[in-house]
Amino acid sequence: EASSNLGEEVDYTITGIDAGAGVMASAEQAIEDYGLEDWELQPSSDAAMTSALTEAVENEEPIVVTGWNPHWKFAVHDLKYLEDPEGSFGEAEDIHTLVRNGLEEDKPEAYEVLDNFAWEGEDMEEVMLDIYEGTDEQEAARNWVDENEDTVSEWTEGVEEVEGEEISLVFVAWDSEIASTNVIAEVLKDVGYEVETTSMEAPHMFAAIAEDEADAMVAAWLPATHEQYYNDYEGEFEDLGVNLEGAKIGLVVPEYVEADSIEDLQ
Numbered sequence: 001e002a003s004s005n006l007g008e009e010v011d012y013t014i015t016g017i018d019a020g021a022g023v024m025a026s027a028e029q030a031i032e033d034y035g036l037e038d039w040e041l042q043p044s045s046d047a048a049m050t051s052a053l054t055e056a057v058e059n060e061e062p063i064v065v066t067g068w069n070p071h072w073k074f075a076v077h078d079l080k081y082l083e084d085p086e087g088s089f090g091e092a093e094d095i096h097t098l099v100r101n102g103l104e105e106d107k108p109e110a111y112e113v114l115d116n117f118a119w120e121g122e123d124m125e126e127v128m129l130d131i132y133e134g135t136d137e138q139e140a141a142r143n144w145v146d147e148n149e150d151t152v153s154e155w156t157e158g159v160e161e162v163e164g165e166e167i168s169l170v171f172v173a174w175d176s177e178i179a180s181t182n183v184i185a186e187v188l189k190d191v192g193y194e195v196e197t198t199s200m201e202a203p204h205m206f207a208a209i210a211e212d213e214a215d216a217m218v219a220a221w222l223p224a225t226h227e228q229y230y231n232d233y234e235g236e237f238e239d240l241g242v243n244l245e246g247a248k249i250g251l252v253v254p255e256y257v258e259a260d261s262i263e264d265l266q
């Protein structure tokens with residue numbers, strides 16, 4: 001049977017990313033919900049996962065990865081989400097901007113830009129794809145900002161320029177968040193800020209905002225993916241709302257894999 005072959009062919013392994021990612025917790029939940037006791041979720045990183053995915057596709061071999069969109073992998077490879085009738089990965093997600101308490105008072109100009117920041121999945125994918133194709137991260141963000149003046153001016157309209165004030169952004173080195181963080185950093189630089197961006201593990205990113213060690217993050221996936229972190233620190237940050245709608249997480253396989261549902265992994 002196709003499905004049991006798949007398990008054997010991939011060594012009953014789901015190729016994961018960093019252990020702190022919400023999609024990893026959801027994948028563990030899926031293993032439980034679908035009775036996949038034989039399966040193992042292997043932590044790695046976004047970079048390691050996508051290189052394993054690319055290698056599998058090049059050799060037309062099966063692979064099961066923890067995936068999400070926006071992500072360049074859907075533009076580069078023919079991929080599909082495995083259906084999730086149990087809802088282990090939740091429904092559609094939005095990405096929120098979170099800032100530390102007190103930012104509005106201390107840095108009202110940055111606060112306003114961060115509050116206005118909102119773009120589309122295709123925008124983010126454009127930046128991600130540019131980076132995937134070899135453009136430096138900051139340069140890719142710069143290009144997008146320069147080519148999308150209308151959108152960017154909606155974020156900065158009426159915001160007064162500052163002179164060399166510092167602002168710190170935290171993020172996790174997921175391709176999606178590398179794109180968004182670099183874009184908002186470029187926009188804040190244009191307003192006059194000296195921007196520091198620091199990548200870290202997901203739990204530390206939330207802690208840094210809650211403990212006032214950093215000013216802002218544009219990487220909170222809600223309501224499900226980062227629910228735990230969000231609840232852990234509720235009240236210790238300010239949620240500026242959605243910056244991107246219609247994101248999604250799940251188990252992803254190449255189109256040629258003969259499974260359509262997580263149930264087929266049983």
Ligand code: PBE
Nearest residue numbers: 021022023068174221249
């Ligand atoms: N991701 C990308 C993250 C959120 C952004 C889906 C890998 C996660 O699972 O936590």
